[in-house]
Amino acid sequence: xxxxxxxxxxxxxxxxxxxxxxxxxxxxxxxxxxxxxxxxxxxxxxxxxxxxxxxxxxxxxxxxxxxxxxxxxxxxxxxxxxxxxxxxxxxxxxxxxxxxxxxxxxxxxxxxxxxxxxx
Amino acid sequence: xxxxxxxxxxxxxxxxxxxxxxxxxxxxxxxxxxxxxxxxxxxxxxxxxxxxxxxxxxxxxxxxxxxxxxxxxxxxxxxxxxxxxxxxxxxxxxxxxxxxxxxxxxxxxxxxxxxxxxxxxxxxxxxxxxxxxxxxxxxxxxxxxxxxxxxxxxxxxxxxxxxxxxxxxxxxxxxxxxxxxxxxxxxxxxxxxxxxxxxxxxxxxxxxxxxxxxxxxxxxxxxxxxxxxxxxxxxxxxxxxxxxxxxxxxxxxxxxxxxxxxxxxxxxxxxxxxxxxxxxxxxxxxxxxxxxxxxxxxxxxxxxxxxxxxxxxxxxxxxxxxxxxxxxxxxxxxxxxxxxxxxxxxxxxxxxxxxxxxxxxxxxxxxxxxxxxxxxxxxxxxxxxxxxxxxxxxxxxxxxxxxxxxxxxx
Numbered sequence: 001x002x003x004x005x006x007x008x009x010x011x012x013x014x015x016x017x018x019x020x021x022x023x024x025x026x027x028x029x030x031x032x033x034x035x036x037x038x039x040x041x042x043x044x045x046x047x048x049x050x051x052x053x054x055x056x057x058x059x060x061x062x063x064x065x066x067x068x069x070x071x072x073x074x075x076x077x078x079x080x081x082x083x084x085x086x087x088x089x090x091x092x093x094x095x096x097x098x099x100x101x102x103x104x105x106x107x108x109x110x111x112x113x114x115x116x117x118x119x
Numbered sequence: 120x121x122x123x124x125x126x127x128x129x130x131x132x133x134x135x136x137x138x139x140x141x142x143x144x145x146x147x148x149x150x151x152x153x154x155x156x157x158x159x160x161x162x163x164x165x166x167x168x169x170x171x172x173x174x175x176x177x178x179x180x181x182x183x184x185x186x187x188x189x190x191x192x193x194x195x196x197x198x199x200x201x202x203x204x205x206x207x208x209x210x211x212x213x214x215x216x217x218x219x220x221x222x223x224x225x226x227x228x229x230x231x232x233x234x235x236x237x238x239x240x241x242x243x244x245x246x247x248x249x250x251x252x253x254x255x256x257x258x259x260x261x262x263x264x265x266x267x268x269x270x271x272x273x274x275x276x277x278x279x280x281x282x283x284x285x286x287x288x289x290x291x292x293x294x295x296x297x298x299x300x301x302x303x304x305x306x307x308x309x310x311x312x313x314x315x316x317x318x319x320x321x322x323x324x325x326x327x328x329x330x331x332x333x334x335x336x337x338x339x340x341x342x343x344x345x346x347x348x349x350x351x352x353x354x355x356x357x358x359x360x361x362x363x364x365x366x367x368x369x370x371x372x373x374x375x376x377x378x379x380x381x382x383x384x385x386x387x388x389x390x391x392x393x394x395x396x397x398x399x400x401x402x403x404x405x406x407x408x409x410x411x412x413x414x415x416x417x418x419x420x421x422x423x424x425x426x427x428x429x430x431x432x433x434x435x436x437x438x439x440x441x442x443x444x445x446x447x448x449x450x451x452x453x454x455x456x457x458x459x460x461x462x463x464x465x466x467x468x469x470x471x472x473x474x475x476x477x478x479x480x481x482x483x484x485x486x487x488x489x490x491x492x493x494x495x496x497x498x499x500x501x502x503x504x505x506x507x508x509x510x511x512x513x514x515x516x517x518x519x520x521x522x523x524x525x526x527x528x529x
Binding site: 004005006007008010011012014015016018019020022023025026027029030031032033034038039040041042043044048057061064065067068071072075078079082083085086089090092093096097100104111116117118 | 127128130131132134135180181182183184185186187188189190197200201204205208209212231232233234235238239259260261262263265266269273276277279280283284287290291294295296352357358361362363365366433434437438441442445449452453456457459460463
């Protein structure tokens with residue numbers, strides 16, 4: 001069973017060797033001439049203002065993250081259901097429809113309250 | 120395993136080299152095609168038609184300085200591009216390039232591993248790619264990369280759901296998560312006799328959602344919001360240079376290739392195609408050819424999109440993903456499930472065709488009523504009352520009155 005994953009491990013090793021090897025070779029043969037400007041944060045040519053810890057971003061991203069979690073879990077429920085749908089029959093379809101509708105109502109409410117407006 | 124050890128090594132190397140080569144060709148082809156679309160010539164010096172340009176550029180990248188800026192969070196800063204590239208390579212593990220090949224007395228399929236959870240593997244590796252983007256943005260400790268990283272990861276997770284739900288209809292239709300089952304299910308059509316049974320036809324809405332989603336997932340124009348130069352400089356990889364930047368570029372182009380390979384496998388029959396009754400000794404080449412041709416078609420589609428379309432606006436991107444693609448994909452999963460169950464009960468083909476058409480119309484109607492035009496319009500309108508302009512002679516008027524006034528004025 002697990003032997004199926006052996007070639008994937010092999011691919012992982014090859015891909016890692018390729019990626020890490022490129023970085024190593026580049027750091028060996030590449031020039032090295034650091035100066036304070038190169039090592040500073042890029043802020044369109046201005047003096048770097050402040051620590052990035054003060055940078056704020058919109059709360060909408062948290063909303064997207066939470067919705068993502070809900071829908072990703074929904075997708076996770078959908079896959080096993082999809083595989084055994086033929087055995088479950090109409091009973092399975094009705095159940096899944098109810099499940100999707102429950103989430104759908106909340107989703108429509110979320111959109112209606114403007115939770116996904118970006119302004 | 121009863122096979123000698125060289126077989127898995129050979130399989131893996133073939134797939135790895137194949138996708139690396141296609142990526143190199145893609146980078147060259149993109150520069151040539153976009154150049155043609157802009158009335159330029161493009162790279163034409165190195166090799167025939169400049170085809171070796173990618174190789175030379177890659178070699179050049181080794182000799183570039185790769186400074187590590189002082190403020191970055193170093194182990195994470197270096198690991199982030201590696202995560203992207205390795206996840207990109209791993210996601211092709213379950214994609215078959217062709218059917219069984221017999222070499223030196225061993226018969227094996229041209230796929231790294233035909234897992235029983237193949238579809239989940241593809242989606243999982245796509246999710247890991249988000250880590251690369253977000254960690255790069257976060258570990259740079261610099262304003263532009265942080266904003267770009269957050270934006271891109273929000274975009275990628277949103278479209279990942281749309282894609283995942285579109286793939287769920289494929290799983291419903293095929294009844295299996297194994298990629299070889301999905302390809303076998305597309306061999307012959309159950310709807311129209313003698314046609315290839317590509318899932319793109321019965322699952323057309325899901326196919327559309329997947330194609331739009333894959334462009335957004337790969338961060339390609341018109342959805343390359345990560346690299347909106349005017350707003351975010353380079354997005355999450357602003358602080359990167361040298362080979363570590365090269366890794367991000369490689370991961371982006373790899374993503375185009377893998378996404379094309381995935382859509383061909385899930386919706387367009389993968390290596391299925393006519394073999395013209397050729398003897399087995401030659402016939403094994405044809406599936407590889409069909410797969411490559413279909414994949415190149417999608418790669419070309421990506422390039423044309425880049426040459427033809429301007430960048431989307433971020434709020435519209437999120438609207439499209441959440442309010443159009445996800446509902447369509449979700450509805451279509453249930454509609455597909457209904458069809459599958461009807462087919463199980465042996466309802467005739469014509470009836471299913473009619474039902475398919477009716478359901479398609481239903482989704483279209485949904486699209487028109489709650490569709491992109493209205494949603495985009497809704498997000499354009501300011502929700503709060505606009506700040507009144509300090510013009511004393513103008514009463515606070517609605518937009519219609521203002522428009523009338525403009526029409527009257529010469």
